[in-house]
Amino acid sequence: KPGYEDLLEEIESDIRCKLERVCWLHNFYHLQPDVRIASSKAYQEGKMYGIDAASGAAVTALDISVGDHVLDLCAAPGAKLCMMLDILGSSGSVTGVDIAKHRLAACRTMLQKYSLGGHCRLFVADGTSFSHLPVRVHSGSPLQNENGEKFEVYGEWKSRRPWKERKKEAIAREKGVSKLFSPTQEPELIFYGRYSGVVGMRKNELYQKMPISEVLQLGYDKVLVDAECTHDGSIKHVQKFEQWGWTTFQRRVLDAERTDDLTILQLQLLTNGFRLLRVGGALVYSTCSLTFAQNEDVVERFLSENTSAELLEITAAKNWPCKSGRIQKTLRFDPLTSCTSGLFVAKFTKLAI
Numbered sequence: 001k002p003g004y005e006d007l008l009e010e011i012e013s014d015i016r017c018k019l020e021r022v023c024w025l026h027n028f029y030h031l032q033p034d035v036r037i038a039s040s041k042a043y044q045e046g047k048m049y050g051i052d053a054a055s056g057a058a059v060t061a062l063d064i065s066v067g068d069h070v071l072d073l074c075a076a077p078g079a080k081l082c083m084m085l086d087i088l089g090s091s092g093s094v095t096g097v098d099i100a101k102h103r104l105a106a107c108r109t110m111l112q113k114y115s116l117g118g119h120c121r122l123f124v125a126d127g128t129s130f131s132h133l134p135v136r137v138h139s140g141s142p143l144q145n146e147n148g149e150k151f152e153v154y155g156e157w158k159s160r161r162p163w164k165e166r167k168k169e170a171i172a173r174e175k176g177v178s179k180l181f182s183p184t185q186e187p188e189l190i191f192y193g194r195y196s197g198v199v200g201m202r203k204n205e206l207y208q209k210m211p212i213s214e215v216l217q218l219g220y221d222k223v224l225v226d227a228e229c230t231h232d233g234s235i236k237h238v239q240k241f242e243q244w245g246w247t248t249f250q251r252r253v254l255d256a257e258r259t260d261d262l263t264i265l266q267l268q269l270l271t272n273g274f275r276l277l278r279v280g281g282a283l284v285y286s287t288c289s290l291t292f293a294q295n296e297d298v299v300e301r302f303l304s305e306n307t308s309a310e311l312l313e314i315t316a317a318k319n320w321p322c323k324s325g326r327i328q329k330t331l332r333f334d335p336l337t338s339c340t341s342g343l344f345v346a347k348f349t350k351l352a353i
């Protein structure tokens with residue numbers, strides 16, 4: 001974890017392994033795949049976290065600067081989100097969105113473990129329709145109405161939710177209401193840090209919709225769409241099917257209908273992420289699949305439908321051990337070329353037209 005470099009020797013003796021710097025990626029150290037860090041003191045005390053180098057490259061490609069407001073549209077379980085918050089330090093904000101509440105709850109636990117939550121808020125929501133802009137400045141709207149009645153305002157985040165809310169959920173559970181998020185549901189804010197802009201905000205203000213003209217100016221500076229995919233480029237993920245069974249593999253990876261549905265979802269996520277980007281901002285689209293259908297084909301379709309989108313060269317990538325994608329300026333990491341998990345990365349900006 002950035003900030004703990006001075007403890008390198010202590011961490012090495014804790015995990016009984018020499019840590020080598022990854023020469024092409026700032027702040028990254030290489031671990032042999034057989035080294036288990038979960039039981040080490042350094043890991044349990046939040047002095048290190050594990051993230052694949054290609055994932056680190058996708059975040060680096062965003063070129064996050066001090067003060068940026070960043071949107072992570074498929075955020076859970078949250079390794080990339082942690083890296084973004086580490087880069088931002090005590091500035092800007094990160095808004096993490098994921099449709100799976102249990103996965104986003106794990107992300108919240110991680111933020112707390114690594115003390116990274118101050119500038120972050122997490123929404124359980126559908127990334128294809130999520131519409132909330134970053135809180136750049138408070139609108140300054142009055143805290144009471146004309147009759148002098150006070151509006152409800154967000155106080156500091158408390159992990160224990162009010163009794164009324166817990167009761168409502170218990171009733172829903174008893175009635176067997178599905179835990180899956182439905183597209184018609186309002187996004188659910190499941191965490192916000194002290195400096196995320198939420199504290200002090202009127203409750204009805206958070207959910208206000210903005211006209212598109214305002215999004216162009218006040219949208220996010222950076223957006224990551226690390227889209228749901230078949231994960232076929234991730235050896236670690238593919239290995240898990242030995243436990244999950246090959247029927248699950250058939251259903252999740254080989255089923256043509258599911259992969260077709262995924263490419264539609266990926267395009268929708270990319271399109272909505274781009275909608276929430278400010279003019280001149282940058283968006284990175286990544287997947288850990290290596291198929292053309294989930295990567296270059298999605299990019300081509302997206303560019304043909306969005307005339308204000310332009311593909312950008314990833315300047316940080318000069319020394320990266322990866323290949324070019326089928327479309328110029330896009331990148332492909334794979335286990336053999338890069339000694340990383342497979343990852344496709346494309347970067348866009350929004351033009352003022």
Ligand SMILES: C[S@@+](CC[C@H](N)C(=O)[O-])C[C@H]1O[C@@H](n2cnc3c(N)ncnc32)[C@H](O)[C@@H]1O
Nearest residue numbers: 074076077078079080098099100126127226228
């Ligand atoms: C590849 S994983 C993201 C990994 C994450 N960026 C990280 O670094 O840990 C894809 C995520 O997309 C989420 N997802 C799937 N459909 C979604 C949707 N419609 N809106 C938002 N998130 C979605 C999944 O729940 C999953 O957590």
